[in-house]
Amino acid sequence: MFITVRFGEKEEALFNPNCRTLLLLENIKQRCNCAEDVDVDLSDNEGNVKHLWEAPLRYANEVLKERETLVLVRVEKNEGSQKPHYIPLLNDIQAIDAAFLARLSTKEHSGSGSAKGSRRKHGKKDASNKSSRPGVKSTTPTGRKGSKR
Template sequence: MFITVLHGEHKEDLFNIHCKVQILLDGIKHRCGCEDEEEIELADVSGQVKNLLQNKHLSAAELLGERETYVLLGVTTNGERPSEGGFVPLLIDENIINSKFLAKLATSQEQKSPSPRMKSRRSHKKSTLDIPAAGGLRTHSPHGSRTRTPIASPKQSRKL
């Protein structure tokens, strides 16, 4: 699985997204020649920021779609945290970086919310149910784990 990152003057590079976000961002910085940028981010071609900096511990494949195209952004910091700053496209291409892209980028900066792709993944996660010990169940672990075995009643034992 790979993505295409647009940068510079009509340049593009392919990147594997089967890695942690931090490793992907470091690879993009190195290969795209933007080591002088303190932080970088990606946006889709419509201007929707992918919020990779806020999810560095996740796999990039969880946040980015395979075979999709993204625009490289530089992060300008107004404070101590990158999330307090703004984004500057590191792509020179009037066909993509237009007023519509910049308007969407500006609204993404204001909202600072997870991408719709991330929201949909979160809503599909299975929830776990923690059931406290009840009558008829006994914990067999010396460390108090939640593994429980039903205790058979004398009538049930005779049937077996």
């Protein structure tokens, strides 16, 4: 699995998202020649930010699609506002148009939070359904306990 990150003067680089988002973003910053003190994230070609920097221990391949092409964006956190400001780090007037910038600046974070929550709940549910007692079946997909045969 790989993703393509677009940055700079119409440059592209391939990355493996089968790692924690913290490691992926650090590798992207290094290979895309970003300063160490800059916070970065990724957005799709429509300007939808992926919010990878908010969950540094989550695996990036849970959020990103295989062979997805993404745009590198800088995250600027404003002191007076809860919502960060995103600046594309790609110089391509065909890709970074007014519609992209409008979507990038107005995109709310609430949509990605629900996906994170649903994945966590699902993971906890699966972990709690496993029984450590031998001879006892785990729950069925409907949540009912299976009987011993």
